Amino acid sequence: MIAATCKLTQDGNTHLDSPVFLILRWRRYLSNIGTAADHQNCIDVHFDRSSAYWTDIYEYEDVDGTIYRERRAVVLALAQKLGLPAESRILEVGCGSGLTSVELAHEGYRIQAVDSVDAMIQRTRQHADKAGVGDRISASVRSVYELGYPDSSFDLVLKIGVAPWLHSLEEALREVVRVVRPGGYLITTADNWWRLNHWLDPRYWPPLQPVRRQVRDVLERCGLVGPRGASARFHSTGEFDSCLLAAGLEKIAGRTVGFGPFSFLGWKFLSDSSGVRVHRRLQQLADRGVPILRSMGTQYIVLARKGVATSAPPGR
Secondary structure, three states: OOOOOOOEOOOOOEOOOOHHHHHHHHHHHHHHHHHHHHHHHHHHHHHHHOHHHHHHHHHOOOHHHHHHHHHHHHHHHHHHHOOOOOOOEEEEEOOOOOHHHHHHHHOOOEEEEEEOOHHHHHHHHHHHHHOOOOOOEEEEEOEOOEOOOOOOOEEEEEEOOOHHHOOOHHHHHHHHHHHEEEEEEEEEEEEEOOOHHHHOOHHHOHHHHHHHHHHHHHHHHOOOOOOOOOOOOOEOHHHHHHHHHHOOEEEEEEEEEOOOOOEEOOEEOOOHHHHHHHHHHHHHHHHOOOOOHHHOOOEEEEEEEEOOOOOOOOOO
């Protein structure tokens, strides 16, 4: 029989090394297996049913379409500025319909495009063949939590628009970092918790969101409302940066992109054309470094680098 005491940290939590904590953590892990699988299945069903939308959105002339195009442009510009040699190996996790992979393949890179939804992979292959780069893109269904590639396989990994749909950002980052070579790069995005359009609408006001989620959870457990289905998760820029650092990544650059669509109590009060004009004006100010505004775009885009491993001292 193992004798043990439960140590407490200064904030009152069970100490990480105590047997009590390990038991609780194991029980939580077992209870979450079904939850994680259910969550992923819900997300996969959502994107399978909406695969056409996530292809067409980049052609829309409304605020959402404009923001997604600008996000992709920023991502591609960051990748090009790295100056990676031709034939560099790039992985796109959550490739969607493959539009970004196709653009990078045109630059001479070798692309592995993966997604958890087969409908997205089929669209990626179609776009690659139509663009004449089918021989440079290998598309396959894979999980971000278990990519199946050897360690240090890629010079650059893109993970765009994936973070909001993860049940564990930390687990996904660990797996992504594993397949990046030492000194290699990750370009990733998050849906910004502190986006301006949510601050201007009481229905989405950030400080109230935790309370809204708790109330919704209680109502679901009581059977008073149905399951909410797939829903995006938001991260503050600071929280996201901390997760990247904890995963062994050094942030090189970060910026937010996108303002709108604006609404009040869920009602969109600007036309598409007016909304696009407002977005572009606010984006100009944000790009000039206007305080507060520069951190309140809808999309947070980060370029980070994996550290170069150092050898252990002799005799160790």
